[in-house]
Amino acid sequence: MGLGEVFLFLLSSNPGGLASLLADWSGFDGIRVLGGVALGTLAVALLVGRAPSARAVASLPGWASRWRRPLWFLSLQVPLFLALLGLTWLVESRGPLYAEHFLRCAVGWLVLAVANLAVWSFVLFPERFWVLILKHGTEPLGAVALAWMTLTLWVLAYPLWPYLNQATTWGVSHLLRLIFPRVIYLPEEGQVGLPSYSLLITCPCGGAHGIGLILIFLTVYLWLFRHTLRFPAALALVPVGVVLMWLLNLGRITALVALGSWKFPWVDVDGFHSLAGWLGFLGVSLGLVLVGQHSRFLSAAEDFTPPAPSSRAAAYVAPLLAIVAVLMLGRIFSTGLDWLYPARVLAAGVALWLGWRYYSDWHWTWSWPALALGVGVFLLWLGLEPLAPGAADLSLGEELAGLPRSAAACWLVFRVVGSVVTVPLAEELAFRGYLFRRLIDADFQQVPPGRFTWFAGLASSILFGMVHGRWLAGTLAGLAYVWAYSRRGELADAVLAHAVTNALIAAYVLATGSWGLWAS
Numbered sequence: 001m002g003l004g005e006v007f008l009f010l011l012s013s014n015p016g017g018l019a020s021l022l023a024d025w026s027g028f029d030g031i032r033v034l035g036g037v038a039l040g041t042l043a044v045a046l047l048v049g050r051a052p053s054a055r056a057v058a059s060l061p062g063w064a065s066r067w068r069r070p071l072w073f074l075s076l077q078v079p080l081f082l083a084l085l086g087l088t089w090l091v092e093s094r095g096p097l098y099a100e101h102f103l104r105c106a107v108g109w110l111v112l113a114v115a116n117l118a119v120w121s122f123v124l125f126p127e128r129f130w131v132l133i134l135k136h137g138t139e140p141l142g143a144v145a146l147a148w149m150t151l152t153l154w155v156l157a158y159p160l161w162p163y164l165n166q167a168t169t170w171g172v173s174h175l176l177r178l179i180f181p182r183v184i185y186l187p188e189e190g191q192v193g194l195p196s197y198s199l200l201i202t203c204p205c206g207g208a209h210g211i212g213l214i215l216i217f218l219t220v221y222l223w224l225f226r227h228t229l230r231f232p233a234a235l236a237l238v239p240v241g242v243v244l245m246w247l248l249n250l251g252r253i254t255a256l257v258a259l260g261s262w263k264f265p266w267v268d269v270d271g272f273h274s275l276a277g278w279l280g281f282l283g284v285s286l287g288l289v290l291v292g293q294h295s296r297f298l299s300a301a302e303d304f305t306p307p308a309p310s311s312r313a314a315a316y317v318a319p320l321l322a323i324v325a326v327l328m329l330g331r332i333f334s335t336g337l338d339w340l341y342p343a344r345v346l347a348a349g350v351a352l353w354l355g356w357r358y359y360s361d362w363h364w365t366w367s368w369p370a371l372a373l374g375v376g377v378f379l380l381w382l383g384l385e386p387l388a389p390g391a392a393d394l395s396l397g398e399e400l401a402g403l404p405r406s407a408a409a410c411w412l413v414f415r416v417v418g419s420v421v422t423v424p425l426a427e428e429l430a431f432r433g434y435l436f437r438r439l440i441d442a443d444f445q446q447v448p449p450g451r452f453t454w455f456a457g458l459a460s461s462i463l464f465g466m467v468h469g470r471w472l473a474g475t476l477a478g479l480a481y482v483w484a485y486s487r488r489g490e491l492a493d494a495v496l497a498h499a500v501t502n503a504l505i506a507a508y509v510l511a512t513g514s515w516g517l518w519a520s
Contacts, residue, residue: 374500
């Protein structure tokens with residue numbers, strides 16, 4: 001698994017991006033987790049697998065044929081959608097009917113979601129498209145199908161989750177007794193902790209989430225690398241991953257109780273809980289991949305020499321990873337205003353400085369069309385802002401108002417510099433400079449400047465939108481920046497357009513107090 005895949009996993013740990021699809025899920029209440037699983041799996045499969053060739057995509061007939069479908073397809077689509085809408089409302093309402101029929105609701109939602117997707121896809125896309133997908137899309141389609149099958153089986157195992165909770169509560173109590181003299185352990189209520197801080201271990205916290213994620217990940221990994229792994233030996237990764245995730249969850253909950261009892265004012269306990277879970281998942285998943293790829297017992301490859309990492313790929317991705325790493329730390333040490341934002345700017349600046357020699361093949365020139373495009377994206381972003389979650393959030397402004405003027409001014413200076421300078425450079429290098437070209441060719445350095453494919457443009461832009469939380473505005477902005485880059489083959493054009501957009505957003509925020517625009 002190359003740096004691109006590592007980049008995707010680390011990127012998904014951004015609480016404001018793909019990981020936010022999972023953040024509020026309790027049991028099956030957060031329907032968004034399903035979209036997150038499908039999109040994340042598809043993204044990994046597209047990075048690892050083969051993309052359809054440009055010639056194959058060009059062979060598709062005109063999109064006008066998509067409307068030539070029998071009327072009975074529409075009559076099938078409408079009731080399916082209404083059924084999905086009604087079941088979604090039932091699940092999100094968390095009422096007694098849902099609680100009584102949890103498994104039926106969960107499995108029914110999965111079936112209806114797949115049925116709706118299948119019918120919509122057949123209505124919207126021509127027949128030639130499906131021939132292309134079946135011919136060239138075995139890797140991503142198989143990965144998504146296996147991920148959803150694993151998710152369904154995991155949901156069906158819901159009756160076993162209480163036993164997992166009991167085991168977790170018991171394990172945490174024993175770990176706490178190694179550190180503290182007095183421990184609260186009430187297995188009937190699922191309560192464990194200390195006299196000053198205790199927790200109720202519910203289904204999500206008992207380890208079911210982490211185990212479900214690692215099962216989905218390993219299922220997809222075993223499918224994508226089935227030709228380079230030795231079976232059935234490689235199947236041993238599954239129980240190892242499950243046990244490791246459970247043990248890490250024990251350590252995470254124990255640390256959470258300890259931090260809660262010590263009551264450090266500068267530590268956000270909830271932020272630590274979320275970050276520790278994602279770091280544990282990333283560590284276990286990537287560690288198992290390394291073992292699978294380089295173990296003589298698990299790998300079918302004859303040459304066990306690790307591939308040399310690409311310094312240029314690292315240089316393109318490192319600035320954004322530096323920003324994400326500091327962002328994750330900020331979730332621990334801040335319950336509101338991100339005091340570590342200046343550290344984001346400095347970390348990205350250091351990464352850019354260290355990798356600058358790898359950017360020498362780009363011509364950093366001025367472009368009036370790129371500037372105009374940046375203005376257009378700004379107007380588009382404002383127009384779609386009412387649809388964004390947290391659009392009316394004014395808490396940032398209230399916290400700044402409570403600071404000394406010098407501290408608030410210093411934070412705002414770093415916020416503007418980050419938005420206008422380091423963020424556009426880091427994101428364009430990662431998404432347009434690396435990911436867009438990586439989706440065109442496995443050796444992204446061989447992609448000539450200015451080459452464009454709809455497949456790479458759409459896939460990279462959708463990921464760009466998901467990372468920004470405002471998925472629709474972010475996806476459209478990503479497509480605009482892809483066009484800016486592809487028009488002349490100059491990454492500087494995409495950077496300029498991105499910087500202009502962010503500069504105008506910063507000016508608008510400071511002028512109007514619309515702090516919700518800086519929520520992501």
